[in-house]
Amino acid sequence: MRPLRLNGGRALVGGELVQADLLLEEGRIAALDPSGDAAAFDACGLLVLPGIVDIHGDAFERQLQPRPGVDFPAPLGLAETERQLLANGITTAFHGVTLSWEPGLRSLESWRTLLDALAAGAWTCDMRVHLRWEAYNLDALDTALADIAAGRVHLLAFNDHTPSILKKLADPVTGAKYSDRAGMGLAEFRALADRVAGRAPEVGPALARIAAAARAAGLPMASHDDDTIAARDGFRAMGAGICEFPMAEAVGQAARAAGDAVVMGSPNVVRGRSHLGWASAARLAEAGVCSVLSSDYYYPCLLGAAFILAGRGVLDLPAAWALVSANPAAAAGLHDRGTIAPGQRADLVLVDPRPGAPRAVATIAGGRVAHLDAAGFGRLG
Numbered sequence: 001m002r003p004l005r006l007n008g009g010r011a012l013v014g015g016e017l018v019q020a021d022l023l024l025e026e027g028r029i030a031a032l033d034p035s036g037d038a039a040a041f042d043a044c045g046l047l048v049l050p051g052i053v054d055i056h057g058d059a060f061e062r063q064l065q066p067r068p069g070v071d072f073p074a075p076l077g078l079a080e081t082e083r084q085l086l087a088n089g090i091t092t093a094f095h096g097v098t099l100s101w102e103p104g105l106r107s108l109e110s111w112r113t114l115l116d117a118l119a120a121g122a123w124t125c126d127m128r129v130h131l132r133w134e135a136y137n138l139d140a141l142d143t144a145l146a147d148i149a150a151g152r153v154h155l156l157a158f159n160d161h162t163p164s165i166l167k168k169l170a171d172p173v174t175g176a177k178y179s180d181r182a183g184m185g186l187a188e189f190r191a192l193a194d195r196v197a198g199r200a201p202e203v204g205p206a207l208a209r210i211a212a213a214a215r216a217a218g219l220p221m222a223s224h225d226d227d228t229i230a231a232r233d234g235f236r237a238m239g240a241g242i243c244e245f246p247m248a249e250a251v252g253q254a255a256r257a258a259g260d261a262v263v264m265g266s267p268n269v270v271r272g273r274s275h276l277g278w279a280s281a282a283r284l285a286e287a288g289v290c291s292v293l294s295s296d297y298y299y300p301c302l303l304g305a306a307f308i309l310a311g312r313g314v315l316d317l318p319a320a321w322a323l324v325s326a327n328p329a330a331a332a333g334l335h336d337r338g339t340i341a342p343g344q345r346a347d348l349v350l351v352d353p354r355p356g357a358p359r360a361v362a363t364i365a366g367g368r369v370a371h372l373d374a375a376g377f378g379r380l381g
Contacts (some may be wrong), residue, residue, distance in 0.1 A: 001025075001026060001027060001367055001368065002038070002039055003023060003024060003025045003030070003038035003039065004023075004024045004038060004039050004040075004041060004364070004367065004369070005021060005022070005023050005024070005034065005038040005039065005040045005041070006021060006022040006024070006040075006041050006043045006048055006348070006350070007021050007040050007041065007042055007043055007044070008021070008042060008043050008044035008045075009021075009022075009043030009044065009045075009046045009047065009048040009350065010046075010047050010048065011032075011047075011048040011049075011340055012047070012048070012049050012050060012317075012318055012321060012340055013032065013340050013341070014341075015318050015319075016318060017047065017317065017318065020032050020033055020048075021033050021034060022034075022048060022340070022348075023036075023038060024346040024348075024364065024367045025038075025367070026367065027345065027346055027366045027367035027368075028342075028343060028344065028345060028346050028367065029340060029341065029342055029343065029344050029345075029346050030342065031342055032340075032341075032342065039380075039381060040381040041350075041362065041369075041379055041380050041381065042379040042380075042381065043350055043379070045352070046350045046351060046352060046353075046361055047317075047350070047351045047353050048340070048348055048350055049089075049321055049325070049340075049348065049349050049350075049351055050321070050325040050326065050337065050338050050339055050340055050347065050348065050349075051089065051090070051091030051092065051325065051337065051338075051347030051348055051349055051363065051364070051365065052088070052089045052090040052091060052092075052302050052303065052324045052325055052349060053090075053091070053092040053324065053325055053328040053329045053332065053334065053337065053338055054085070054090050054092065054093045054094060054294055054295045054299070054302060054324075054328070055094050055130070055155070055242075055263060055292055055294050055328040055331060055332055056094060056096050056130055056157075056222075056244060056263060056294035056295070056296060057090075057093055057094065057095060057096055057294060057295035057296065057297070057299060058095070058096040058097075058098070058132075058296070058297055059081070059084070059295060059297050059298055059299050060077065060078065060081040060095050061105060063076075063077035063078070063080045063081050064077040064105065064110075064114075065104075065105045065181075068177075068180035068181050069104070069180060069181075069183050071105075073117075074113050074114050074116075074117035075117045075120070075121060078114075078117055078118065078121060078123075078127070079121075081093075081095075081127075082123055082124065082125045082127065084299050085125045085127075085299060086124065086125055086363045086365065086370045086371040087360065087363070087371050087373075088299045088300050088302065088303055088360060089302070089303050089349030089351070089360040089363050090125065090295070090299060090302065090363075091125060091126060091337070091347035091348075091349070091363065091364075091365040091366075091370075092125070092126045092128070092329070092334065092337060092347065093125055093126070093127050093128065094128045094129070094130035094154065094155055094332065095114075095118075095127060095128065095129060095130060096130045096132050096157070097111060097114055097115075097129055097130065097131060097132060098132040098134060098159065099111045099131060099132065099133055099134060099137055099140055099143075099144060100134040100137055100161075101134060101136055101137040101138075101139065101140075101162075101192075101196045102178070102181070102182045103182040103183060103184060103192075104181055104182040104183045104184075105181055105182075106134075106181075107182075108137075108139070108140045108143060111140070111143070112143070115129060115147065115152050119152070124365050124366065124368060124370045125365055125370070126347075126365070126366070128154035128155070129152060129153050129154050129155070130154065130155040130156075130157060131144065131147075131148075131153045131155065131156050131157065132157050132159045132224065133156060133157065133158060133159060133210055134159050134160065134161060134162065135158065135159065135160040135162065135203050135206070135207060136160070136162040136196045136197070136199065136200075136203060138199055138202050138203070138206055141206050141209065141210065144210060144213075145209065145210060145213050148210070148213045148214060148217050148219065149213065149216075149217065151217070153214075153217075153219065154219065154332075155219060155220050155221070155222065155332060156211075156214040156219050156220075156221045156222070157221070157222040157223070157224050157242075157244060158207065158211075158221070158222070158223045158224060158235055158238075158240065159224045159225070160203075160224075160225075162193070162196060162197060165178060165193060166193055166194075166197055169186075169189070169190050169193060172186060175189070175190070207238070208238070211238040211239055211240075214239065215239045218333075220241065220242060220331065220332050220333050221235075221238065221240035221241065221242065222240055222241075222242035222243070222244045222263070223235035223236075223240045223242070223243060223244065224244045224245060225244070225245050225246075225247055226243055226244075226246050226247060226251050226255070227247040227248065227251070228248070228251065229250065229251055229254045231251075232246070232251055232254065232255050232260075233254075233258075236255075236258060236260065241259075241260055241261060241331070242260060242261045242262075242263060242292075242331050243255035243260045243261065243262045243263065244263045244294075245263065245264060245265065245278075246262065247278060248279075249279045249284065249289070252264075252279070252284060252289045252290065253289055256288065256289050256291065261291050261292050261327065261328075261330075261331035262284075262289055262290050262291050262292065263290070263291075263292040263293070263294050263328075263331075264281035264284060264285070264290040264292075264293060264294070265281060265293070265294055265295075265296030265297070265301075266281070266293040266294065266295060266296065266298075266301035266302045266304070266305035266324070267295075267296050267297065267298050267301045268280065268281035268282070268296075269281050269282045269285070269293065269301070269304075269305035269308055269309060270301045270304050270305050270308060281293065281305075282308070282309060282312065285309060285315065285320075285323060286309070286312070286314040286315060290323070291323065291327050291331075292323060292324075292327045292328045292331055293305055293306075293323045293324050293328075294328070302324045303324070303349070303351070303358060303359075303360060304358065305320075305323075305324070306320040306321045306323060306324050307320070307353070307358045309323070311355075325337075325338045325339070326338040326339050345366060346364055346366060346367035347364065347365055347366065348363070348364040349362070349363050349364075350362040350363075350364075350376070352375070359373065360373070361373055361375055361376040361379070362376040362379070362380075
């Protein structure tokens, strides 16, 4: 891998934007303000920022199944997903892969296919597996335990959408969205959901087993859609230090007070509201409750959300950028990225910070130039 020097940019170093040149060697940041010769990238007028770490994103599902029941091969879908990630400055992506009792897109078969495709590919973006474990998916427990032990899972999140699915199935229109995704008729899907719900007494012991496996593997853990402080406390006791998308502001406040990372979606910031009517992520980030932003379901929002927050005037850009880089890296236990310093992984995004339309001119992943827009080509010497 050829050394690369980034010249003339303003880099986010030590919590401040400073004028600094960077030398990248062997996939690492070798030095700040280096001497000597290397291939050069003209970063004048650009911000040199740590690569974005997306701790929870499921937009990849739309590359695998763009319409209900219309599937495409996993290698093709992942290749297109990687292009989108890198074009948006995302250098580490935790794919939120739901392992559910539902047939189709979120089934055990799809899980195996996706993990095999990830393992077989030579990816530039560091694409990892965020196992969204559906609590009632008891038939897949042994597979999940084996994959955790084999190192094929990088983050475990406790999910339980079964009660809400059961409620929504009462409405034929809403219920059809679930049955169509599963490739089943609505009546057949309802019968399956009822059978799954009947195994409720087995759920608690299964959660204990998978939590123990994650602890043994040293995995970060998260709980998803916590609706009460007691629920969050229970998952923390299992070892889950991440609170994803708390359903009530008080839950998020209590989680932060206990030292948990609190994750909310960057689309909430960009749109100015939650699509589910929940609390404002921007306001909670400014209040210190939300400590991590994720792409959730739309990759382009992460970069834009940081600049929107900085533009609101409560957080400066270094603090806002930490929500998409340093903080998620720390929450995921990835201490080799998320900041710019000698020895850190050379994951960087070079941003044109034009007001109202910031964009990634170049993305560098593991020291490799992984994305260039049209303007970026003219800057690479």
